[in-house]
Amino acid sequence: MGQFKFTKGSIEGLYVIEPICIGDNRGYFMETYNYDDFKKAGLDMVFVQDNQSLSKKGVLRGLHFQKKHPQGKLVRVIKGEVFDVAVDIRPGSKTYGRWQGEILTEDNRKQFYVPKGFAHGFLVLSEEAEFAYKCTDFYYPEDQDGIQWNDPALAIEWSLKDGMEPILADKDKISQGFADLKRQQSMY
Numbered sequence: 001m002g003q004f005k006f007t008k009g010s011i012e013g014l015y016v017i018e019p020i021c022i023g024d025n026r027g028y029f030m031e032t033y034n035y036d037d038f039k040k041a042g043l044d045m046v047f048v049q050d051n052q053s054l055s056k057k058g059v060l061r062g063l064h065f066q067k068k069h070p071q072g073k074l075v076r077v078i079k080g081e082v083f084d085v086a087v088d089i090r091p092g093s094k095t096y097g098r099w100q101g102e103i104l105t106e107d108n109r110k111q112f113y114v115p116k117g118f119a120h121g122f123l124v125l126s127e128e129a130e131f132a133y134k135c136t137d138f139y140y141p142e143d144q145d146g147i148q149w150n151d152p153a154l155a156i157e158w159s160l161k162d163g164m165e166p167i168l169a170d171k172d173k174i175s176q177g178f179a180d181l182k183r184q185q186s187m188y
């Protein structure tokens, strides 16, 4: 118990979590999630699905979200280093359109909790990165949506070297702009 340091993010609902790592002559051990510790810190949610992806340097996955089945995500890096970004797209939020980025690495062992209602993505900074995360709802392919990673209205500082273009999935090359999302959301 008490194996984590919780720091609230700059946007309501975001948290940076640092597990306490116990080293010994064999290596290390750390709890990477504990329902009771997280609940005590105000993160009382049930995760129903774990994911893991491997990406090479320069890959950018995002910015993604599910519309009718929004997912809270507890994300971390097992191998490598990523710049992880959460964008507040909660209609009516006073921080709507604001983003927070965190450098998550195998060495800092930091985790980032991205609540429901955020778009999420990451850029791989190391040669490759193994990315693992827990989700509070299941994957609904038909419910997937995204916004442009480089939308000037979001002005996310992705730590991309000058002129470097990220490696994107085809679907992420044609994501809607932030203005399109705002228009869509204002229709409901």
Ligand SMILES: Cc1cn([C@H]2C[C@H](O)[C@@H](COP(=O)(O)OP(=O)(O)O[C@H]3O[C@H](C)C(=O)[C@H](O)[C@H]3O)O2)c(=O)[nH]c1=O
Pocket (backbone or CB within 6 Å): 051, 053, 061, 062, 064, 065, 073, 120, 121, 122, 138, 139, 169
């Ligand atoms: C997300 C997901 C994908 N898949 C399948 C669908 C495709 O056949 C393959 C790759 O899917 P996709 O290209 O959507 O994977 P990412 O681009 O990493 O998507 C994720 O990227 C950002 C970082 C996110 O935050 C979301 O979790 C998610 O959108 O895995 C599944 O079977 N289950 C799943 O939960």
